Structures are given as C-alpha cells and as structure tokens.
Amino acid sequence: MFTPQSLYIALLMMFTSAVCWGSWANTYKGVKNYRFELFYWDYAVGIFLISLFLAFTMGSAGHDSSSFLNNVHAADNSNIVNALIGGALFNLANLLLVAAIDMAGLAVAFPISIGIALVVGVVLSYALQPRGNAVFLALGVACAFIAVVLDGKAYGSLASAGRSVSRKSVIVCVISGVLMGLWAPFMTHAMTRGNSLGPYSAAVFLTLGALLSCFVWNVYFMKHPLVGKPVSFAGFFRGPTSGHLLGVLGGCIWGVGTVFNLVAASFTGVAISYAIGQSAPMVAALWGVLAWKEFAGSGSRARMYLVLMFVFYGFAILLVARANG
Secondary structure, eight states: OOOOOSHHHHHHHHHHHHHHHHHTTHHHHTOOSOOHHHHHHHHHHHHHHHHHHHHHTGGGTTOSTTSHHHHHHHSOHHHHHHHHHHHHHHHHHHHHHHHHHHHHOHHHHHHHHHHHHHHHHHHHHHHHSOOSOHHHHHHHHHHHHHHHHHHHHHHHHGGGGTOOOOHHHHHHHHHHHHHHHHHHHHHHHHHHSSSOOOHHHHHHHHHHHHHHHTTTHHHHHHHSOSSSSOOOHHHHHTSOHHHHHHHHHHHHHHHHHHHHHHHHHHHHOHHHHHHHHTTHHHHHHHIIIIISOTTTTOOHHHHHHHHHHHHHHHHHHHHHHHTTO
C-alpha cells in the first residue's frame, strides 16, 4: 500500500486533508430546497464509496501483507469494531455539525465544533499513543480553544448589527465538537493495538460505521429535526438530481481528506495528523466569510474577533506541527 516516506509528503497529505474537511460543506451550501437530513444519505454513501475505491487502488499497491484485503483478514475483530464505533460517533457529530451549519453558517459552526473536537481528540489520542512533544501539543490545543472562544464572540457580535443569533446553534456546535473529538481515540486504538488496521482498512470501516449508523441517527433526525418539520424517505426520492450529486460529491471530498489524514498518521502518529487536519475550520471559515458572505454588514468588533480567531488557529497549527520535532 502507499504510505508517505518523508515528513514533507506526510504534511502535504495532512494539509490536503484539512482543505477537504474544510471544503466539503460547500456542497450542502450549494443545494437548494433539499433538507440536510436527506442530503446526508447521499453524503454517507459518498464517503463509503470513495474510501472503498482508495482502498482497492492506493491501499492495494504492492499486494503485500499490508495491502487492504490482506490487512482486513489479519486484523483483530476488536479493532474492526473500534473503527465501526468511531464511524458511528463521527456520524452523529457530523449530523449535528450540518444542522449547526444550517442554523449559523460555515464560519461559525465549523470553528466552534471542530475546535472543540481538536481539543478533545488530540488529548485522548495522545493518551493512547504518546508521540510528539507534549508541551507543544498542549500549547497548540490551548490556542485552538482560544480560537473557538473568539469565533463564538464574533457570532455573538452579529446581534449588535441587527442579525439573528441562535443560542441553540452554539449548543449544537459544542455537543457536535465533543462527539467529533471522540472518534479519533477509537481509530487510534484500531490502528495501534494488536493486529491493527492499516489506514485504508480503517477508513473503510470508519465510513461503513458512519453509513450504517445513518439508519439510527439520521432516521431519528428525519422524524425529530432540529430545524424545520419532519421529513420522510419519499422526499429523498423526490429530491433534485443536483442535490443527490452534490451530496455524493461532498462525501467524496470528505472521504479523500479522511483517508489522507489516516495515511499520514502512519508516519507522524494519530494525534499530530488529526490535529493538523483539524485546521479545517480556517478553510471553512474562509469559505463562509469570503464566498458565502456570512458576516456581511457585521460591525468592526465581529471582524476583529474573526481576525484573532484566524491568528490563534494559525498558532495552533504551527505548534502542533512543531510537536513532531
């Protein structure tokens, strides 16, 4: 299977991961008259299909003992279960994130949710696999937390500009972030303990767990939505072709980022790869501010908080990257 042989390649894959993770939600923003609960079925199919495609291509290069199918046959069942659980947790967190995007926008939902996920995920992943400089990781996590607070303040400042501000959306972001931070430790366990899963195998079972859990999480949100009225599967089949295609595309973009992140983790360790990948909020916030004009007409205070948020996220990324020495 393909794995990076230098820190430069690993970093390139991690930053590609961040761009993918921070950009996939644009596909949902581009959908018209298609509820996110329905869009999410297409998205879940997309993340599984792309991970399977990469497993049978990049993950099967060389056909040695580490190739995809050989690795699956050799892996402990407990590690496969851990990856499936990680996928189910990710899926619940991501559903809440998409709901928060629906309520508050990309520039708010992503930095708050994923910033909290960075803090939770890095700490728990490092506890399971202590690789990298603990001091730099701790400072990076602290900067990420400050960035989350600043983004929340920027969102709150919109009220003074006469814009609607939803406290519910912030609560949903926080819950999403905590859950989002929990899937990384399960993946760390699956990829480091006993007869472990390789990165491509781990991605397949992660996304399979996400897809299967849709029949629990997404069905619940279809019946008890956070925004709007309940929807049925009939709405999915009546949905616009563009909505279905954008959903699958969004899943493919996220899936590429996830596979690249896990593959890079085989070189740097999960804690560092996950943390740098979680610089995705900077990418998402740029999309929200520049492309979707989510802070158009906001006051100088909101813009100041946004600038400071970018600064502290930048420090967080640099410190976590430096943790690898």
